[in-house]
Amino acid sequence: MPIFEFRCLQCGKLFEKLFLNPNEKVDQIECPACKSTTFERVISRTNYVMGKSGKKPQLTTRSCGPGTSCMTLDIPGPD
Template structure:
């Protein structure tokens, strides 16, 4: 169940919306002022990584996802199996 974060362009309210699936279609509106003028924002993440010799570091990859628009992926190192 994905959770997306939105900012209202009318009043500035920041809020989250839970979706049943990535493809769910819903009418979004600000819970504060009911405006439908919204933008999706990138949620902040927090993580701790060790800086020992040979440790993996986070990797940020940028690619073009549509004409005039870029998408970014942040790969965080995890425990070794």
């Protein structure tokens, strides 16, 4: 069963979300500490989920300012 980790962008709390229902939407998640719905998904070392369709996380580099670059990790969610 897929477990995803999230980090709250409001208070910084790390929390996990177990998707019991594969149709559950990410936007139904809220921070257990501050009820914020702004968060980022974190890669779980123990639950590095390969989607059933074989999708894998994509690491892309993009420019985010003069002389700097940012790494963006796109992790496929449950279909």
